[in-house]
Amino acid sequence: MKAYGIAIHGGAGTVSRAKMTKWKAEAYKETLKRAYSMAYQTLHKGGSSIDAVIEAIVILEDSYLFNAGKGSVYTHLGTHEMDAAVMEGKKLKAGAVASVGYVKNPIKLAHTVMTKTKHVLISGEQATEFAKDHNLEIESKEYFYDEFRYKQWQKALMNDKVQLDHDEDGQKFGTVGAVALDKKGNLASGTSTGGMVNKKYGRIGDTPLIGIGTYANNDSCAISCTGHGEFFIRAAVAYDISARMMYNKQSLQEASNEVIHKELPALGGRGGLIGIDKHGHIVMPFNTKGMYRGLKSSKNEEFVGIFE
């Protein structure tokens, strides 16, 4: 039987074990488990890896726990600017959105860009208009309101500090993502984020950039990244792992470990990623104190965790 499986993340960061109460950890784990379990069922029934990836990410976007969709942080102007990307490994098709507001599920919007347009990346208010034109769910400002996020923003505003969500006191992390391999041997990946707290100037991170934060290729692997986006961009992380596998004959594990534990730290970059190869091998390296993550595969593997 051909292997299949799903891995997901809810962001990497420097959350401290001390500040993570038991019930909070359980809430995160329960949501992660629900997301990968649903996606795994889809794969088990013969569904596609791209559908499984989107299904898992929608669950994480709809949770207030993660910095994506509903749980997105506030920008400097008090708005929400979300980024997302999806890619499928068979024909290397991809879709992505940057700086969209009010769209309930940016990952669905990215998928719509992939399937309904000739573009890969669209952005800003016009991308929100595109979402409306394609009957995607739009939510009010209230939907995205969250007391913790709001206070986090106010605090950052007072200090005039642009920050990653996980620079904060560790209560909430940034970015969600999923990678999957289906029974047909097709790989897919997706990533979604609410960006940086108090971010200015329409900053775009690595999440919506194909080959950087998100990449899938049936000949190598599917990757979804989380961390300090600027460093991931400069290191072209997702494509670099694929290139090491294709040109350097490294395994997914060797390639991803070198990038996360050598290349990125050399630049000063912190974060992690999840990856799956065509044989169903799953990796989840990170160079931070923790990464919200989970996986389930046809090899009877199942795991959900936060810390090392």
Add this chain to the structure above:
Amino acid sequence: MKAYGIAIHGGAGTVSRAKMTKWKAEAYKETLKRAYSMAYQTLHKGGSSIDAVIEAIVILEDSYLFNAGKGSVYTHLGTHEMDAAVMEGKKLKAGAVASVGYVKNPIKLAHTVMTKTKHVLISGEQATEFAKDHNLEIESKEYFYDEFRYKQWQKALMNDKVQLDHDEDGQKFGTVGAVALDKKGNLASGTSTGGMVNKKYGRIGDTPLIGIGTYANNDSCAISCTGHGEFFIRAAVAYDISARMMYNKQSLQEASNEVIHKELPALGGRGGLIGIDKHGHIVMPFNTKGMYRGLKSSKNEEFVGIFE
């Protein structure tokens, strides 16, 4: 003596030889020559590759001939949305802007993002605000007005067609870029574009994406791409060439030929690129009928051309 040199492009496309009058070809060649000559002088005097790259691109942005800066095409909404990126190969620092309006030289803005912020990519109206905050030149709508461009947009609007500048009748091409190696052995690259005629939804192409349309690494090469951006994104073109050199031990020429003449056509992608490696070898492959291009190096090489 260590080699140094500069290569530039003014876009790849399907211009037809028949429609290229002698004086038009001369106007293009004269501007290209002025751009690489200025940049070469900078390198010759010991200036940095990043300064040479910006100098060349500013000249091309200031010309009405190319689809970048002054010569940018019209979006669906009748505005100009410009993208640009720069990268230096020593410390892998990069800066980029997407969908900015009214900024005279988007390449200078990208450089300012690289040198004055912790970000790599900023976008939209807020990026224009950033330009004002940093005293970059802002121009009026009239500055960007051009009768040919305006009619081109009106025609596309009537046909409801989003198009690359070079889908048009070949009078003007899209995108400008430069790559350089300086006496210190530092590589740099930059790219700037006015995007697609009648483009909608805040579409972003490959130009401002580090690792895709623009990349530089002292260990491998500096690359600037031009062509149908969506395909360049899916193939992660610029980083792929660097990866082939580093992991697959291919030369710049082998790597860039494979990408432009095999990988991209397999996806259906048209375009070209310019590249320079740490030894000063310059390549300029394209799979279109022509590419505006020029080069000058310390090896007594000098060339300016449009067709094959």
